Amino acid sequence: MANSAAHLSPQNVRGLVDSIEAFIFDCDGVIWKGYKLIDGVSQTLDMLRSKGKKLVFVTNNSSRSRRQFAEKFESLGISVSEDEIFSSSFAAAMYLKINKFPSEKKVYVIGGEGILEELQLAGYSGLGGPEDGKKIAEWKQNCFFEHDKNVGAVVVGIDPYINYYKLQYATLCIRENPGCLFIATNRDSVGHMTELQEWPGAGCMVAAVCGSTEKEPIVVGKPSTFLMDFLLQRFNISPSKMCMVGDRLDTDILFGQNAGCKTLLVLSGVTTESTLQDPSNNIQPDYYTGKLSDVLELLDA
Amino acid sequence: MANSAAHLSPQNVRGLVDSIEAFIFDCDGVIWKGYKLIDGVSQTLDMLRSKGKKLVFVTNNSSRSRRQFAEKFESLGISVSEDEIFSSSFAAAMYLKINKFPSEKKVYVIGGEGILEELQLAGYSGLGGPEDGKKIAEWKQNCFFEHDKNVGAVVVGIDPYINYYKLQYATLCIRENPGCLFIATNRDSVGHMTELQEWPGAGCMVAAVCGSTEKEPIVVGKPSTFLMDFLLQRFNISPSKMCMVGDRLDTDILFGQNAGCKTLLVLSGVTTESTLQDPSNNIQPDYYTGKLSDVLELLDA
Structure with missing residues (x-):
């Protein structure tokens, strides 16, 4: 105790x-x-x-990059430099870098622009993220859902545009690409994404991918x-x-x-x-x- | 062994x-x-x-009701009566009935038409499901996400139209409505939703709700x-x-x-x-x- x-x-x-x-x-x-x-x-x-x-x-919160967080501080009248900010979006990119993730491999992202920006700054090419927010995956006869075999890591963070397309994409990468990493920015169940109430956090999207892959992620955030x-x-x-x-x-x-x-x-x-x-x-x-x-x-x- | x-x-x-x-x-x-x-x-x-x-x-598979499954059998040239079919959509409705869930309470559904149809046949009023598939929940300032305080059960099944709106709705009901039940039709990680490949199953959506609510569901399917x-x-x-x-x-x-x-x-x-x-x-x-x-x-x- x-x-x-x-x-x-x-x-x-x-x-x-x-x-x-x-x-x-x-x-x-x-x-x-x-x-x-x-x-x-x-x-x-x-x-x-x-x-x-x-x-x-x-x-x-992985929805922003360090640069975008510094802008948010600025907009609230507080001066903070990018060097003082450690976001889980940055942590995901640093995890790959420290572990010598090959730069020719790609990273599939469930989450926001912030993760993609940090990946790019670290020299990696990300795919997915906001771009896949409007894509639809439907169970059509004789239709095959393709995924990039060169994806070597999936990063999952909070994503208010979570959909079945992204879930199927991430699931196929993790289940079918040999050695594909499954990285969670964090597993917060909920967060005060607005002043008035709490909303599902990254823990929700991460759990969804655990549910379909039956795998546990590497968590880089708190x-x-x-x-x-x-x-x-x-x-x-x-x-x-x-x-x-x-x-x-x-x-x-x-x-x-x-x-x-x-x-x-x-x-x-x-x-x-x-x-x-x-x-x-x-x-x-x-x-x-x-x-x-x-x-x-x-x-x- | x-x-x-x-x-x-x-x-x-x-x-x-x-x-x-x-x-x-x-x-x-x-x-x-x-x-x-x-x-x-x-x-x-x-x-x-x-x-x-x-x-x-x-x-x-909870995406269809017993009637809709009988139609699928028929379309494939096999004659099966509704009485011979036990789907997890039906199981969810029967669970509520056997446990004397009050008919004046409502049921929020993450999943397909099949669950809503079985709930209705059992005398319950469902909300959510396909209707909420196009709804958007955004983190807007001073915007409050309302949910029905009269929802007494959330049923989660496979849902190819899963989105953040449904996840927030289900999460609020389970976290804030006293005694609200959390029922999973099943927890299959993946399933052959098309002939050519596997797709995330109800286990994916159920896990997402577990992730945001930190609660475990009652499972009614196999x-x-x-x-x-x-x-x-x-x-x-x-x-x-x-x-x-x-x-x-x-x-x-x-x-x-x-x-x-x-x-x-x-x-x-x-x-x-x-x-x-x-x-x-x-x-x-x-x-x-x-x-x-x-x-x-x-x-x-």
Whole structure:
């Protein structure tokens, strides 16, 4: 049984902030909800930067590339550079690169433009994605569904244009192309894709492909340690001086804990205080608080 | 470890046929592949009927109702009555009926017309299905995705028009409507939906909903015993005098074995002889043969 989380307070906030060199933030439910910035986030990030803290944004949302995420931050009035962003779309491309996936092989994508852009930046040619969103696969007599035998990896992320064509394409690649990799950007069941409610996440599309292929994917997003290993290698900071801030126990907090970071749960996303305190929950962050800007308010208190 | 299967032969075929009062047939891969009847099926069924055998057709394919399956048989030149057909679309409706699902509650359907027709025949009002195949769910700012709070059950079957709208609708019903049932017609990973190749089966759509809801469904099709219990109650025949004939080990053969029936695997569908003989396979039918009409040929030999 894990120790229970400490409520962030005027007494413990300074010790936390002083001990941390880099804050790693989840985005959805921490920085924003859908298209709306969460109150006080901008001022809190400014304060942390003014104290010389390194800020890193790690998101399981694969629908955008790092460049597109930087644009989203910009549109919300926050200045973040591409180098500070680690999205699961980027992680998928980096996984292939680190594992020396041959550049002459192709990658079939269930997901958004962000995955295709990151694949291209890494030197790979992707197919599928948005382009296949309007394609139809029908059970017609004497009709044979062709797929590219040169696809050596299938990447599955969140896809609001999921359809049977894409599912059949991915299934044929994984089942019939020898050694074809099956990579999941992440397996979040749902996410706050809009401010007002939750929507099926990549976990939904990934499960569909597991269901048809009877195979399990390689997961590159949180809580897998792949992104963290990559991140630790890039920044030269000890995990004990990093704090993972997230709204999900089973991805964000677990991700931070797996790497030996401090962890702070915010209740501005999918996790409620009662879920956190429920006896069935065995993931306990070091600290928890209502929303990110509490850090600023408590420091000022 | 199960005993290994006996190859059907001139020596054992008569003993099998004589000992059986009712043959239960899977359809896809046994009777037909996609839109094409498998060679010799018609003559074999005629021969069995002429010997006074009861014939029953049990299919996990939920895309059609019993009426629509009878039409398909007719179009292929085989006369089968609706009473002889047990489809997983029918099973879903019967599950609700037997469990006294209130008729004033609604049922949301991911799947085909067949499920909606069987629900209606059982006195239930379904929504979703083909009607929602062209609907689009987009992540728009300030837009709230509404769902019917009166939906008390979600039925998921094979759906070539699966989309994000249906997945969000089903997910909201299961997550937010208190006590909402999650029923899977079946969980076949793939099926010979066309003669030339396999396609993602209901297992793909069911897994997608498991992925977004983090819930497991009630399965009414094979290999669950629900349909067999229903079938045994309708016909007054001892299971030991019934023989399940199918092409899938993990649905058909397991289904027959779970009920105490004799089992005959045919290799005209998804299972190859090497899969059957593989040491990792622990489902062994009593008998196996290439295709259904071997029964006729071996009896004549």
